[in-house]
Amino acid sequence: MTNTPAFLLRIARNLCVNAVRKDRGHASFEEYMVGEKDPHTSGDKELLDLIKDAISQLDDKYREMFILREYDGLSYLDIAEVTGEPVSTVKVRIHRAKQKIREILQPYIEELSKFS
């Protein structure tokens, strides 16, 4: 493996997957994100909260891909390497995850653009 960040992420991911398998009763993604500091304006915060809600509604397989892409900025190839899934699957899942999140947030974004 030549891609060090992808390699590290793969290790971290596997550790996380093991931990989740061992104990499914721990903090959800939403709870994890709640603990963060809040330097945003109210509009940003609200959108972020909605994004987090929307992410938490995704299936695990879609959520993982979305976070690796949008939060960690990994390319499709890197995500495929980290998750061990074919690139074609990665493409489809990322697209579906984004579509789903957009569908959930569309009314809010439309309202937001009216006020901005």
Add this chain to the structure above:
Amino acid sequence: MEKYNENNASEMLTKLMDNELSAADKEKIINKIKSDDDLQSEKNAHEKIREAIKKDEDSFKPPIAATSAVFGSLGMKYPVEAAGASFLISTFFKKYGVALGVLALTIVTGLFFLPNEKTKANITEKGKTEISSEQIPTVSQSKIDEQKSDESIAKNNVSNENRKQQEINRDKDLNSFKHNTSENNNKLNNKIKNIIAGDIANKQKQTKSVSDNLENNKIATFHNPFENVQASRSMIDFSNFNGQKIQTAVFANTSYRKYNYYTDIHKESIFNVGFNGFNSQETGNNGLGVQLSLNLSRISPKFSGYLSQLRLSVLSENIQNSLGESDFGNSRAMLTARLNPEIEGINLLNTDLGRPILELGVGNFEVIQPVGAVGYEFRIFANTLLEAKYTHFGSGIISIGFSKGF
């Protein structure tokens, strides 16, 4: 690499935003976005989401020490440490360089324009030499002080009042601004909540409709002949099939129909089994029949077979002999096909008037001959049907029956 076409524009947009497209496809999708408002709005939404996530990302940067510790525990050196102090300094200047530059410029400029002690002394000296004291009208110092003091008190009073008024106004503005902002926020929140609630309700409705459709499909899909049993049917036939005289044969016929609650359509089951018993008053014959039908979408082939003159003794001690003695003279069999269109029925003034019946086939009534039936199926109540038909078979059979969904 997937090629761009009109059907996968949304997918290509995702890839465009993730920088996973070839140059040619990139150009195509960009042109498409320019001309397609929906795609444009989709792109804007994705951008807004990404922007929000980016801000969230920036707000959460783990301390360098923590990152170094993680790298250290993996036996690796964190790139920042490897670069050493120069990296830290460059990072510091990258972050605060502009602010520091502006500060330094302000200080230098300020120093340049500020008069120093030497300049002050020159000015005083110059004033002394050029202006003589005689040229200036003299006023006593105490008067000047008095006047100054009065003016200053008056000025102070006015400025204090002004300041107070300004502060009051500012407070008012601030309160009104806060109030307006909070009111607007509340309005926006309520509006968003309503929209989201509406959206959720719609989604739930859609989900329900999808599950209903699935349920419908399940009904329409052949799994088990008896799974679709929704109604039984009882028929009474008034027949003259046994010669010149009209006779009445009562058929206790139980068959199965299905009723689709969603489309309100009654149909023969996919696989239909009916049993008939009849008694002919004219001949004194008892008969037993079986009816099988298969629903092939719009056409339902149906096989009916009846054996008359069956005696109960058939089931007694000597079955072989009894069967041998039986007379099948009145036996008959029909193979017909019923046109079974999937229509809701004829609707007039909001009343379902039912639908016509048309059956064609062949049967052996003494000799093989064509069979035809015409009739009508009335909807008596919501899921109760009355069927009346005339079957031309032998000398003709008139049958009336009803079926009831349950």
